[in-house]
Amino acid sequence: MQGKLIKTIKCKAAAVAVLCAASTQVACGQQADFNQVGCQMAIMLQNSHFDRSRQPFKELSDDFLATYLRDLDYGRVYFTQSDIDRFDKEYGDRLSQMLLEKDSMRAALDIYKTFVERVEKRVADGQEMLKNDAFDFTKEESVMRSRKEAAWPKDEAEATELWRKQIKEALLSETLRREMVVKLAKEQNKEDLFKDERDPKEKILLRYERFLHSVKDVDDADIAAYFLSAVAKTFDPHTDYLSFRQMERFRDGMRNQLVGIGALLQAEEDGATKIMGIVVGGPADRAGELKLNDRVVAVDPLNSGRPEDLVDIMFMKIDKVVELIRGKENTEVRLKVEPAGGLPGETTMVVIKRGKVELKDEQASAELIERTGPDGSKQRIGVITLPSFYADFDGGTTRCSLDIEKLLRRLMVEKIDGLILDLRSNGGGALEEVRRMTGFFTKRQPVVQVKNTLGQVQVKESENRRPIYDGPMVVMTDKSSASASEILAGALQDENRAVIVGESSTFGKGTVQQPMDIGRQMPFFADREKAGNLKVTIQKFYRPSGSSTQNLGVVPDVILPSLTDALEIGESYLDHALDHDIIRPAPGFDPLPKANLFLPRLKELSSERLDKSKDFAYIIEDVSKERSRRRENQVSLNLEKRRTELEDADERQRVRNEERRKRFAEVAKRDASQMKFYELSLDAVEAQAPLKQVDPSDEKSDYMRRAKDKTAELDTTPEWPSRLDPFKREALAVTADLVEITRNAKMAGMLKSSESR
Incomplete structure (x- = not known):
């Protein structure tokens, strides 16, 4: 990865399912001298880290x-x-x-x-x-x-x-x-x-x-x-050392594409590695021999067929299993597999040719929701979901801003009245993508201010002279919206361009990291190979208004109750987090009239809905219970006491489910009479396919076939009506209010002028 990055690496436990990724393996060489690597990293930290005052x-x-x-x-x-x-x-x-x-x-x-x-x-x-x-x-x-x-x-x-x-x-x-x-x-x-x-x-x-x-x-x-x-x-929570293997996975995640067999793996407690998912159309799917719930017990990474090359992977860490399966595109890997449903001790050999696998669940996507009001008037609201700010900096063409632009222009063709940009669980990514994307919704304006170790501040502006879309807009955030998501949400909020709706704040990561190849900095005759990278914080970013998002995050205009209110989630809970501070507003910062967002009225209408919402009432109740548990910080080891606690929780959930089933049936019936849902994928945009109306109650098409979890199937909690969880449903209602109020204000000539811009 080159350039300035703000993507947080998410560490996962070995037992968690991971996509069997693959990048080109390098030939085995002499291992780096990690005493030398440590020395060089120490020098780089002192010379390059943003915070010189610590x-x-x-x-x-x-x-x-x-x-x-x-x-x-x-x-x-x-x-x-x-x-x-x-x-x-x-x-x-x-x-x-x-x-x-x-x-x-x-x-x-x-x-x-x-x-x-x-x-x-x-x-x-x-x-x-x-x-x-x-x-x-x-x-x-x-x-x-x-x-x-x-x-x-x-x-x-x-x-x-x-x-x-x-x-x-x-x-x-x-x-x-x-x-x-x-x-x-x-x-x-x-x-x-x-x-x-x-x-x-x-x-x-x-x-x-x-x-x-x-x-x-x-x-x-x-x-x-x-x-x-x-x-x-x-030095700070996001400065990190990345080994050669970790850096390869980092690059794969940023380019949203990898080379592998296209399988989701899970470590089993008895030592084997289980196939929990197979990417539709991927290498394993095309080969057709590997099945869901098969258990891999050994890997021949070269497909040599020689017994000595077959590596026993029992109790091996998932990341090391993944590394064995890695290899160059169009090369083959041989897996020793215990077939699902086979006889005890039965094994078979499966050979798969490695190939490129697109991480489609991480791609941008869109939908269009058509709402009919009580008076028969219609609203067409576009929803764009962006899981991460991905970009391939190694010469590829993958860029999330290009994907968002395609989806946005198609939604414009469909004549949307309002837009929701869903940044929930978006942990960040490439800074340049944020700058470009902000320009889709604003005139040329400051997007972010970046301060380096010397205190010098650089202002990055959006590049479009006029926006692609300038209509009513809502941005959804949560506690997992971090870094690049906070830059985009903060810029649109400062600009008074969009209404932010979500949990009490975003994550609060206001720093910029850059991976530096440690080997390149080491003495010429040192063992440089696989020395790894230092991902170091080199800058701090600030909103156009001058406030850092560090620790504070972006506080939404319309705040929704969430279970995260009871959990220690966010930058401020991390060890060694840098402080929040404020600098002067960016030169040329000239926001739109705030009155045109009608925030007091939107908050009033949202508050009325929240007061009547059973689902948000349940959330508030759960927050109170979780806070109490965290304060007590004790788990009983008495069987009857624990059994009673579980039975109480089960009864509480049973009562909720019973209430929800009745209410959800009514809501779904009302949705069917008032809303139509249209799916819009990047593939459909590329093919210029007509909008496809979907039944929201149907299972969404998935790019991966997944193994069934029989225990999870026992859960009788009903699905959200029309697959609109309470947060998305409320964001949709806020957007509808904004569209309606804006339309009425235009008709009455009450919108504030922004001609000074």
């Missing part, structure tokens, strides 16, 4: 150590206080110097080796407890829900007792989960989902065995990545 590098040793220990043992259940005391004595005030003296890997390896030993001990203890202990679930015991601020266990005895409770809680949760699933299955006359399952104790044993394998299945490069990432993140 503590001197030599005074950050304690922070480096604390971050590394937190990343390894977030729940504070493996290390003991005596371990922490030793690490602090040996490295607490020396890590900075060790980095500069090319000696940091000694500390990184020592700490990680101790971590592995502690995990081995805990897992062995857990195995012994699960095999021999008869856990007493009648006792009044509890564990902390979150141990983020807890003290480290003072010694091995306290650590063992804490671990006993952790094992007990895992076993209790699994037992109660099965009880609930069996109960639901019986109520719905469905099969016993656990007839072929291992018993709860064995399942927990396998879960910890898998974790132990993931901890031990590392090399020096992995440990270096863990440690150097901790050092980098001590």
Whole structure:
């Protein structure tokens, strides 16, 4: 990735399903000297990081150590206080110097080796407890829900007792989960989902065995990545070290395309890797041999057919399984597979030719909703959804701004009266795409101000002389809207161009990162290959009005209640986050008349709807309960008490579902008489296909065939009517209000003039 980036890398646990991505593999070469890499990264951090005002590098040793220990043992259940005391004595005030003296890997390896030993001990203890202990679930015991601020266990005895409770809680949760699933299955006359399952104790044993394998299945490069990432993140949450493998995945995500077999993988607790999805039209789908729920147990990355090239992947981390399946386009990979529904021990070989896979669920998309009012008047409202600000900076043509422009121009042809831009869960991306995209909705205006390490401020303007679309507009945001999303939402809000509707604020990431190839900065004769990249914060961005989005985020004009109000989500909750500040407004900043957004009236109408909304009332109730749970920070280990809690929650959900089914039926009937839904994909725009009316109750076409989750199918919670969740439905109502009020104001000649622009 080249240029200035503001995309947050999302780390996922090994058990989470991931798309089997592929990029061109480089030939195996000599591994980089990570002591040298650490030294060079330390120099680059001091020279390039935006915040020059923080503590001197030599005074950050304690922070480096604390971050590394937190990343390894977030729940504070493996290390003991005596371990922490030793690490602090040996490295607490020396890590900075060790980095500069090319000696940091000694500390990184020592700490990680101790971590592995502690995990081995805990897992062995857990195995012994699960095999021999008869856990007493009648006792009044509890564990902390979150141990983020807890003290480290003072010694091995306290650590063992804490671990006993952790094992007990895992076993209790699994037992109660099965009880609930069996109960639901019986109520719905469905099969016993656990007839072929291992018993709860064995399942927990396998879960910890898998974790132990993931901890031990590392090399020096992995440990270096863990440690150097901790050092980098001590400067701010988005400065990071990216290994060669991580950088390849980063590039794939930004270009929204990858080379692979087109399969969704999931780590199974017994060690295998399960096929949970197959991309329609992708390499695996075209080959036709790999099936949903098949289990991959070995990989021959070269398809040589030689037994010695077949790599056993049992208990291997998902990212390493993915790397084995990686390769150049049009080369073949051989998978050893246990077929779904096959006989015990049955295996087969599946050969697949690697190819390009488009991540269509990450592409921009659109729809058109036609509403008929009580008086028979019609409104055509376009909805554009943008999951991320993707762009291929390696010479490709993939750019989200081009895709948005195509969709927007097509919606204009369809004569929309209002527009919703949905930026929910959009974590950011390429800064240049934001600048270009803002110009689709405004005249040439400042979009963002960017301040560098020297305090110099550069103003970036939109490039269009006149907008493509200048009608009523709403932007949807949530707590996961970050970075580039906040620039776009903030610019349109400052410009008084759009009404922002969403959760209490956006994420609050107001910094710009740039990946720097560490190998290029190292001495000429050093081992540079696979040295990795430093993704470093080099700039801070500010809205045209001068306010940073850092920590504060973008506060919507119309705020909707959300469960995230009770959760610690956002930049302000992250360790080492930079401060919020304000600079002067951008030169030439000349917003539209704010009165033309009619915000007081829109808020009044929205508030009236929220007061009557059962779904938002449920959300407010859940927020209160979640806040109470987080304050208590205790989970009971008493079976009857937990069973009562679950039964109460189940009854509460049952009552809600019963109420919703009746209400949703009425809402769906009303929607059918008042709304028509039209689907608009990029493929349809390219083909100049006519708008396709869809039944919103039908399953949406998916670019991937997915394995069924039989447990999830027991959930009787009804689907949102017309697939409009409460947030999208309210945004649609706000847009309709804005369209109607604007139309009436125009007719009455009441719109404020913006001729000064």
